[in-house]
Amino acid sequence: MGFYSSFSEQDLIESYKNQIDYQEKISDELLEEITQRGSLKDFQDKIENQRKILDERNRIIREIHQHYMNKRSKEECFSLLDSNILSQKEIKILVHTKYYQIKYNIDNLKVDLNIIVRSFAGIFIASSISTLIMSSLLIAVNELIVFHLFLLVPAYIINYFIIRLFTKKTRENLTVFIATFLATLLNFAYIIMFVFM
Numbered sequence: 001m002g003f004y005s006s007f008s009e010q011d012l013i014e015s016y017k018n019q020i021d022y023q024e025k026i027s028d029e030l031l032e033e034i035t036q037r038g039s040l041k042d043f044q045d046k047i048e049n050q051r052k053i054l055d056e057r058n059r060i061i062r063e064i065h066q067h068y069m070n071k072r073s074k075e076e077c078f079s080l081l082d083s084n085i086l087s088q089k090e091i092k093i094l095v096h097t098k099y100y101q102i103k104y105n106i107d108n109l110k111v112d113l114n115i116i117v118r119s120f121a122g123i124f125i126a127s128s129i130s131t132l133i134m135s136s137l138l139i140a141v142n143e144l145i146v147f148h149l150f151l152l153v154p155a156y157i158i159n160y161f162i163i164r165l166f167t168k169k170t171r172e173n174l175t176v177f178i179a180t181f182l183a184t185l186l187n188f189a190y191i192i193m194f195v196f197m
Helices: 008-024 029-038 040-069 074-080 088-109 112-138 145-150 152-167 175-197
Strands: none
Touching: 008 040, 008 088, 029 040, 029 152, 040 088, 074 152, 112 152, 112 175, 152 175
């Protein structure tokens, strides 16, 4: 019983592609397992078919993105897409999922006055809450000086989640990223004051 005998067909395909990519040839053991399950040509045809399907999916996704950027509705987008490889059902699923992912990503990156104001408020609230949590931990561990700066990592995480709660945006949004960084700088200032008081 060979090493590859327990591999699924997809695992064999991945192993084959990896060996071709990194070693530029396939091992005798892998070749033997492939030929035991069928011909090498059929196997290579399956790989080529998977590549064509992946290329077609990527083409459709690029077109969905372009249609979204041209302000077309999801329904218009679907009606403008066709494929000789993918079924209408597969295209519809792609349009449904990718259209909303693209919309979410673009909305998430938008910076407007509302986001700036919410981020600014989040800076002070987040840094205050995270500083209270850090201070409690410092008191609990008898104020080990080495531990002070280490607490900036969890403070950054706490700050991020509080600011994200305020803005409804993720760290990919530049304003949220900067606000989280500034809140953590405030934590650092609070730590310095806490240590030297």
